Amino acid sequence: MPYERSEVGWSGHLYGVCPVLGEGIWGEYGWFFRARDSKWTVWIAAKPWSWESWLKHGWKREGTSAKTAEAASWMPLSVAWGLVEASVGEFLNSGAKLSTDRWPA
Numbered sequence: 001m002p003y004e005r006s007e008v009g010w011s012g013h014l015y016g017v018c019p020v021l022g023e024g025i026w027g028e029y030g031w032f033f034r035a036r037d038s039k040w041t042v043w044i045a046a047k048p049w050s051w052e053s054w055l056k057h058g059w060k061r062e063g064t065s066a067k068t069a070e071a072a073s074w075m076p077l078s079v080a081w082g083l084v085e086a087s088v089g090e091f092l093n094s095g096a097k098l099s100t101d102r103w104p105a
Helices: 051-057 076-093
Strands: 003-007 010-015 020-026 029-036 038-046 059-064
Touching: 003 076, 010 076, 020 076, 029 076, 038 076, 059 076
Parallel strands: none
Antiparallel strands: 003 010, 010 020, 020 029, 029 038, 038 059
């Protein structure tokens, strides 16, 4: 069952195990979350986004789950959401600027 949230200017959902995945938007930015094995990553890109914009032009935050080698794959969705929120906050506080130009797909 997906874990969804929506507030003014912010929405998204998380779902699955092995990997845990999620995506959403806020303002002109999009985010994508993935947790597999012991690692998790949050990518942030300006709209319009695509894999290229996330991987080549986006901002990312990565981490590991130290409990077991597969811990991130089985991460509770509420924990994943906390990582997304913390990552968005870190991105906003970093002062990083992402281009809103359309990148080739």
